[in-house]
Amino acid sequence: MSQCNHCETFVSNNFVRVFGDEDGNVYACPSCSANAGISQVSTERRASSL
Structure with missing residues (x-):
C-alpha cells in the first residue's frame, strides 16, 4: 500500500507512478x-528532505 510521505494518506499505484x-x-x-501544484510541491519537499 502506497502513501504520501508528507501526510501519510493512501495514494494509488498510478499516482505513485506519475508523481x-x-x-x-x-x-x-x-x-x-x-492539485495544480502537486508536481512543484513534491519537488520542493523532496529537495528539502535530502
Whole structure:
C-alpha cells in the first residue's frame, strides 16, 4: 500500500507512478497539496528532505 510521505494518506499505484520519485516515494498528494501544484510541491519537499 502506497502513501504520501508528507501526510501519510493512501495514494494509488498510478499516482505513485506519475508523481513519485524513482524510489516510489510521494511527497505531495491531493490531501495535502492543491492539485495544480502537486508536481512543484513534491519537488520542493523532496529537495528539502535530502
